[in-house]
Amino acid sequence: MTLLEVDQLTLAYGRHLVVDLLDFALEKGSIGCLLGPSGCGKTTVLRAIAGFERVHGGSIRIGAEQVSGTGVHIPPERRRIGMVFQDYALFPHLTIRDNIGFGLHRADAGTRSRRVDAMLELVGLGPQAQRFPHELSGGQQQRVALARALAPAPDLLLMDEPFSNLDVELRERLSLEVRAILKETGTTAILVTHDQNEAFAVADVIGLMHDGALQQWDTPYNLYHKPVNRFVADFIGQGVLIPGRIIGENQVKIALGTLRSELPMDCGPLGICPPGSDVDVLLRPDDVVHDDASEQTAVVTNKAFRGADILYTLELDNGVKLLSLVPSHHNHALGERIGIRLNVDHVITFFEPARLPESELDS
Missing domain, CATH: 2.40.50.140 (Nucleic acid-binding proteins)
Incomplete structure (x- = not known):
């Protein structure tokens, strides 16, 4: 079952075309990745999926609902999307427990507490529940950000360069941990990164972008062994x-x-x-x-x-x-x-x- 469908997506800033006729689809429970060099348009696509950018052409569907398109723009808060940012964006004055529960304000106290407990166990941070973000390592803060995004059970999780502030060894280990967590929860997710090692470690399917166009949307194996053009062959591996x-x-x-x-x-x-x-x-x-x-x-x-x-x-x-x-x-x-x-x-x-x-x- 297709959960995310991007069809002929066009995005621009003024007269500057950023993304041109982008097409891809992501199955429910799959992890996708938009990979490419800086300035290729991948983060702009992520922002459009989240609802932070209005499209200039084409459409975006999440499940059965069109959320972006000509004359259509569902606001971000109504898209049932979770976000994990590059800088974690944790609230420094709230404990880890309160950070994770922040998006559960509509739930009753008992439901909220049980959900936060489940998220703390999922990311292995139960003993740190009453600490504050500055008391945690970078990897722990990223797991808090992931738990907070997953707590409301979003239909789709978006991750924007989530490991770029971490050292290489921690980045490799955390990328595998994040994949395991997403698979355990059955979460459909899109990762944006310029690092192909991260993309290969996390994603089931990868879209390589260049100059606002999708060069190939395929499995990591096929990107490496069956590149469709010279750019893919040169960029991958x-x-x-x-x-x-x-x-x-x-x-x-x-x-x-x-x-x-x-x-x-x-x-x-x-x-x-x-x-x-x-x-x-x-x-x-x-x-x-x-x-x-x-x-x-x-x-x-x-x-x-x-x-x-x-x-x-x-x-x-x-x-x-x-x-x-x-x-x-x-x-x-x-x-x-x-x-x-x-x-x-x-x-x-x-x-x-x-x-x-x-x-x-x-x-």
Whole structure:
């Protein structure tokens, strides 16, 4: 069942178009994410869903009700939406218990008390109930903000960069905790972030935005392994685009050999790529495997130690550079030549690169 539907949404500030013809839908109980660089329009979309911004075109539906559209604007307080803000927005003069119960003023005292108790237990802050926000850590304050937003049982929860004020380690741990809490309560939620690690940790489905347009609305797995365009391929994860040429049905030749795809490769206006088409081929670091027994070699030009792994930048004899993620016990020096082979499960190609001489495809 679809709980949130955004249809042809257009938003602008004066004559400046911020969001253009945005479309996506979110199922009840799912966690969605709007991901993208600063200025792409993701927070403006969140504010429009909340009712803080009026739309210039299109519509927003929550459940069976249209809440935004031409001539329609349901105010925020009537949308049954919860909000978690970047700066927590807790009341400093209220205890944690009173902060969580703030939105339950219409409930009787007994119902309110039981609901607050349940929220405190849910976020693991029962012992801190009588403390004040300044007495808690950043992670604890964020859990209070989440409990306060969930206490009225909203139809939809909106989270605007909720972890950006936290250090990296706490951010990673809290993002997993928040996902577990949302799944336990069956809450439908939308997260806005510029951090793909947060998006991957929390969301079931992610919409990558760029310049006010939605580039791809898909699962984290598909965004990484099946990007629909170059922007998605570049923004999500790491990888390089290397030149290739279509040499037959579902086959593309690159400097490291021939790759075979399970699906036909798309060449845009040409449809399925005919033989001879020039393409760029996306290779992720996990596609390039270190193998001492391989006859194909590359030179280590850079390395980034990551604990369990090392991310190597490698250069082929023809100058093409690759990335390879290798277990860190394979510790090679800069300038060292190492054996490599490809292990590509998903062949991703993009049409219309600059045409290259045939010799540049040869290893």
